[in-house]
Amino acid sequence: MDDFLAARMQMALSLGFHIIYACIGMVMPFFMAVSHYKWLRNGNDVYKNITKAWSKGVAIFFATGAVSGTVLSFELGLLWPEFMKHAGPIFGMPFSLEGTAFFIEAIALGFFLYGWDRFNKWFHWFTGVVVGVSGLASGILVVSANAWMNSPAGFDYVNGEYLNIDPIKAMFNDAWALQALHMTIAAFASTGFAVAGVHAAMMVQKKNVNFHLKAFRIAASFGAIAALLQPLSGDLSAKDVAKRQPAKLAAMEAHYHTQASAPLLIGGIPDPENKKVDYALEIPGMLSYLAHGNFSAEVKGLDTIPERDHPPVPVVHYAFQVMVGIGTFLMVLSVMLLIAFRRKQWLSARWFLMLFALATPLGFIAVEAGWTVTEVGRQPWIIQGIMRTADAVTPMPGIAWSFYLFTAVYISLSIVIIFLLHRQIKMVPVQYDVPAGSSQKH
Known part of the structure; x- marks a missing residue:
């Protein structure tokens, strides 16, 4: 493995793990806040115990996300020094603001974890909300920096120099x-279905059904709403990519030849050598509509772009197909969930719970594919x-060994996380749904 490929693989590995930790860290506090709110409103201790169980998961992923995020910040400088030399002063603002949001999140999480029976109950709940809001802000700020790489702004590029820098415009x-x-x-969507899937699996095993059913309803509701909204966001994103990055859109669809009324595959x-796609199902005119809102519009193909500027079509095309396929499945599962809320017997049906249990990793697979x-x-x-x-990578040799080391570290870290989460799930006390103020059996 040459050093350039090793540097890219190490960055991909780090981002691939971090994005999962980041997604969970962004979203789980909102699940936690909803269950906490339900406990405050109705006094049912099942919701209190759900909140405490989820808060432990939030703490685990906050710690791992902080570590993996710190590693990424070092990797940007060590692996891509030429990139950071020029890009750092331009898009550094969202990273600095992300650091502020991170510190607020850390303080609020500390208040929440150690504030039980110490703070006013509504202030305590509010600290949990702050954890979610600041975590969400952190994620959006980091995405802003990545978006700048796709749509550079806030500077003038003149004769190889970056002039007239405007960090606000860049962000x-x-x-x-x-x-x-x-x-x-x-x-x-991904976190909602993952959390719901874990609780569904526990219900299939008939373990603490009352606790897991209530947790399932909260997580699955978030996941279903998000999965139903995602196609709308995807449509807007496709039209934006068609305008700003036609090569990316062409690679997503393996669209080798410019044409009007372009079909969706x-x-x-993909067969890059012969510039064609085998065994695809075509929907006439649909790519033109998705890209430009017009079934007859012309969609630029890779034939309009110099060969040296082509993305690796098979990788992008397969990843896009995986993302869309999983998104469609989760959307169908979301509609089934809405029906299940009306036909309550589905929520205890083994086949229905098994669908959610099997869907546990799918959202994160879609996230990885989308990334x-x-x-x-x-x-x-x-x-x-x-x-x-290729012009941004470090000239330092031996990157391959660094990649192997980081691979071992991340795999070990994931094993530890799975062990900790498994232990937390096993430690959940048996819950009985009894009126507020009554004696509880545990």
Whole structure:
């Protein structure tokens, strides 16, 4: 493995793990706040214990997210020094603001974890809300920095120099709003279905059904709403990408040849050598509509872009298909959940709970696939149209060994997290749904 590939693989590995920790850290506090609110309103101790159980998970992922995020910040400087030399002064503001949001989140989480029976009950609940809001702000700010790489703004590029720097314009670049919206909804969908899936699996095993059913309803509701909103966000994002990054859109759809009334491809195996796609199902005119809102519009293909500027089409196309396929499945599952809330017997049906249990990892797989589309689809650019990834990498040798070491570290960290979460789930006390103020059995 050469050093350039090793540097890219190490960054991909770090981002791939961190994005899961970040999604959970952004979203779980809102689940926690809802269950806490229900306990404060109706006094049912089941919701109090759900809140405490979830807060322990939030603490675990906050710690791991902080560590993996710190590693990423060092990697940007160590692996991509030429990029940080020029980009740092331009898009540094969202990172500095993200640090502020992180500190607020840490303080609020400390208040929440140690504030039981010490603070006013509503102030205590509010600290949990602050954890969620500040975590969400952190995620949006980081996405703003990534969006700048897809839509560079806030500077003039003249003769290889970066002049007239405007950090505010860089932070609020043309891509940030839609990218932040799409990522936020994806975080809620993936985390919602993952948490709901865990509780569904416990119900299938007939373990503490009352506790897990109430937790399932909260998490699944968040996940379902997000999954139903995601196609709308995806449509807006597709139109934006078609305008700003036509090469990325062409790679997503393996669209080799410019044409009007371009079909949308479902599945298929790209053949880069012969510039075609085999075994794909075509929906006539749909790509034109998704890209430009017109079934007859012309969609630029890779034939309009120099070969050296083509993204790796198979990787981007397959990742996009995985993301869309999983998103469609979760959307169908969301509609089934809405029906289940009306036909209450479904919520205890084994087949229904098994669907959610099997869907536990799917949202995060879709997030990873979507992130692959975003990052690999921008290649060969690290800053779209300005700086190539190959020109930004460190000249330091031996990056491959660093990649192997980080792979071992992240795998070990994941094993520890799974062990801790499994132990937390096993430690949940048996809950009985009794009126507020009555004696509780545990």
